[in-house]
Amino acid sequence: MSVRLKFTLSYAGFVMVAGVLLLSAVWVFLLRDVPAVVATAGGVLQRSVLARNFAPAAGSVLVFLLAFGLLGGWVLAGRMLAPLTHITDAARTAADGSLSHRIRLEGPEDEFRELADAFDTMLARLEAHVAAQRRFAANASHELRTPLAITQALLEVARTDPAKNPRELFDRLHAVNARAIDLTEALLVLSRAEQATFTRERVDLSLLVEEAVETLLPIAEKRGVAIEDFGDVTPAVGSAALLLQMTTNLVHNAIVHNLPERGTVWVDTGVRSGTVVLTVENSGEVLSPQLVPTLTEPFRRDTERLRTDHAGVGLGLAIVKSIAEVHDGSLTITPRRGGGLRITVELPAFGPAWSPHQRPEGFR
Numbered sequence: 366m367s368v369r370l371k372f373t374l375s376y377a378g379f380v381m382v383a384g385v386l387l388l389s390a391v392w393v394f395l396l397r398d399v400p401a402v403v404a405t406a407g408g409v410l411q412r413s414v415l416a417r418n419f420a421p422a423a424g425s426v427l428v429f430l431l432a433f434g435l436l437g438g439w440v441l442a443g444r445m446l447a448p449l450t451h452i453t454d455a456a457r458t459a460a461d462g463s464l465s466h467r468i469r470l471e472g473p474e475d476e477f478r479e480l481a482d483a484f485d486t487m488l489a490r491l492e493a494h495v496a497a498q499r500r501f502a503a504n505a506s507h508e509l510r511t512p513l514a515i516t517q518a519l520l521e522v523a524r525t526d527p528a529k530n531p532r533e534l535f536d537r538l539h540a541v542n543a544r545a546i547d548l549t550e551a552l553l554v555l556s557r558a559e560q561a562t563f564t565r566e567r568v569d570l571s572l573l574v575e576e577a578v579e580t581l582l583p584i585a586e587k588r589g590v591a592i593e594d595f596g597d598v599t600p601a602v603g604s605a606a607l608l609l610q611m612t613t614n615l616v617h618n619a620i621v622h623n624l625p626e627r628g629t630v631w632v633d634t635g636v637r638s639g640t641v642v643l644t645v646e647n648s649g650e651v652l653s654p655q656l657v658p659t660l661t662e663p664f665r666r667d668t669e670r671l672r673t674d675h676a677g678v679g680l681g682l683a684i685v686k687s688i689a690e691v692h693d694g695s696l697t698i699t700p701r702r703g704g705g706l707r708i709t710v711e712l713p714a715f716g717p718a719w720s721p722h723q724r725p726e727g728f729r
Contacts, residue, residue, distance in 0.1 A: 368449075369442045376438025377431060384430040388423045448477035452484055464492035512545040554610055554684055563604035567715055570599035570608065570641055571634045577613040578632065581620060589626045592616070596634030599641045600715040603692040611688040612643065614681040615708055619647035623705070640694075640711045649705035657698050657706070661686040685710070 451468050458466045467488065470481035516538060523534050578594050585592050601608065619630040631646040661682045682698075685708075689696045694712035701707050 369439070369446055372442035372445070373435060373438035376441060377434030380430050380434030380438075381427065384427055388426065392419065392423075448472070448481060452477075452481055455484060455488070459488060459491075464488055464495060509545065509548060512541045512548070515541045554607075563607060565602050566605060568601050568603055568605045568608055570601050570612070570643055570712070571596050573605070573609045573612045574616075574632050574634055574643070576609060577616045580613065581616050584617070585620050585630070588620060588623065588628070590620050590623050590628040590630060592620075592630045592632065594632040596632075597636065599634040599636060599643070601641045601692075601712045602715050603712065607688045608692070611685050611710065614685050615643070615645040615710070618681045618685075619645050619706070619708075623647050623649045636714055637711075639714055641714050643710040643712075644707065646701060646707045647705040648701075648703070651704045652700045652706065654700065657700055660698060660706075661696065682708075 448470055451470060455466055455468045467485045468481040469485065470478055472478055519534055519538055519541070523529060523531070574594055574596070578592050582592065616630065616632060619632075620628075623630070628648045630648075631644075633642075633644045635642050682696075686696045689710050689712065692712050694710060697709045697711075699707045699709075
């Protein structure tokens with residue numbers, strides 16, 4: 366049976382029960398107190414005659430109540446369930462692949478309105494997620510196709526020109542293959558971050574900064590970039606591997622997108638109002654306000670940013686943003702007045718009882 370029919374039968378059943386109780390009350394409390402013989406102006410009326418006359422009248426009333434309950438219940442159930450029809454239609458439209466449809470249910474702020482609004486919000490997020498996935502897949506396919514095409518071209522040249530220096534060919538193939546590997550690893554990290562399939566543990570973000578700086582110090586020295594890191598113990602919660610990847614990406618981005626010489630990177634960690642804060646600043650070119658919001662888009666490259674052999678695969682800040690979001694944090698990017706960027710990541714602290722000046726026992 367449909368829900369509308371169930372509601373109709375429920376309404377009719379309730380009306381019938383109420384009618385039976387009412388007629389029973391009339392019988393018990395009125396007819397019970399009537400004497401066996403009642404003298405009237407027209408003669409003598411016996412109680413048994415009243416009882417026989419009451420039964421058909423009561424039956425007629427119950428039949429009317431049943432018809433009224435069924436008809437009224439059907440109409441009321443239809444009006445009550447009308448919002449569900451709109452929600453069902455929207456769900457079927459979404460199941461067919463169209464995520465742009467919205468219910469936009471009008472009326473009072475009741476449970477159906479809340480359900481419809483929640484469904485619209487879900488559709489909006491799903492539509493944005495699917496669009497981002499399609500855009501990301503297209504960009505990833507393009508990026509992966511490039512090194513493969515270059516490799517094929519180099520191999521074709523080597524096959525048609527045996528006299529060509531093989532060492533030069535090997536060096537170029539090695540560089541192209543290394544870039545393809547870096548891109549694939551970055552895609553895997555981004556996918557893992559977006560799925561949020563990781564175990565949360567206690568992590569000291571300041572130690573991850575030290576590890577990232579130590580790892581990237583050779584690249585910084587080669588480019589003449591000085592790194593200054595300072596800060597207190599920063600107790601966060603999350604995946605140590607992903608947070609290390611996030612920190613490494615931020616420091617690496619600050620190094621490679623810096624001044625051609627004598628650049629500086631500043632890294633700071635701290636605790637503020639129940640959140641841990643990681644700030645990475647770097648000197649560099651003056652960036653336009655229109656460019657900054659696009660830097661977290663996958664494979665985003667711009668002529669305003671310096672390009673080097675260490676400039677990455679265009680996923681650095683996209684990975685940072687994704688990791689911050691799956692850790693219930695936020696990423697803020699602002700251009701510095703003298704050039705470069707100031708990037709701030711805020712994450713939930715491990716707990717309000719943690720002291721920023723004392724490393725807890727057993728803390729990672």
